[in-house]
Amino acid sequence: MKAVGIICSPRRNGNSEVLVREILKSSGCKDVEVFYPNEMDIKGCQACYSCKEQGKCAVNDDMQKIYKKIEDADIVVFGAPIYMSGLNGQFKIVLDRLFAFLGPAPEFKSRLPKGKRAALVAPQGYENVKEYETHLNQMKAAVASIGFEDVKVLQAPGLNGLGEAATRPNLMEEARKIGQSLAQA
Template sequence: MKAIGIVCSPRKNGNSDVLVREILKSSGIKENEIFYPNEMNIKGCQACYSCKERGRCAVEDDMGKIYDAIEKADIVVFGAPIYMSGVTAQFKTVLDRLFAFLGPAPEFVSRLPKGKRAAFVVSQGYEDAKEYEAHINQMKNAIASIGFEGVRVLVAPGLNGLGEAIGKPDMVKEARIIGESLVRA
């Protein structure tokens, strides 16, 4: 098995990053890789629909590395903090570009092989875990629509300091449970 993480935070070693790494580690999968879109050259979707005709995105940038890794992975763990009441621009850019994995309208059937599993880690400074629930569910559903099965979500509220999630035993435990469950599914 192979697993990858896609940490869409501008802060490397931040809370989303810490929890994504915990999920990957607890999965027990030795072959894993983490991508940091903030450090990559990834442009926004151009809405050219070339991916519907060619089966591949026409934009040639670092997103190609993520596409290849997703195609080879059994498990993908996305991480994105909440900024300004929504996910980061880095996550939204990656999510928009994942549109390339969907076939033509009106069906938009996923081109990904069946059985790929995903998790979505959402860290936030605000203490109330339910504050952004509707938005988080929308992003979870978007990940599922790309072709991932049984998307698990870890909402990690009340985190502001860099990497402070590692000092929250309940959050780390939940991340580990998710990692173990992704392998068992």
């Protein structure tokens, strides 16, 4: 099995990375690749609809590398911290560009092969796990609409320190369970 991690946090070794890597490790996938969109040349969606007319995105940037890996992967794990009451901008840019995997209107059917599984990791500083639940459900639905089945969500509240998630046994265990469930689906 193949897996891809897309860590949208600008902080290396931060909570998003710690939890994404734990999910990937627990999935048992031997072929794993991790991307850091903050360090890549990825432009926003240009709304040109070339992806609907030509079947692929016309923007020639580093997102092309991610497209290929997602097409080949069985599992994709997104890491996106909560900033200003929503998932951060780096994740939103990637999510908008994944629109290229959808066919033309009005159906917008996924072009991805069936059976792909995904997880969304969302660390947040605020302690209240319910605070951003509605927004996370919207992002989960958006990821599912691209063609992923049974998208898992790991909310990780109360994390402010760099890599603090590694010191929270309950979060690390939840990450391991998600990784194992993605592998078994």
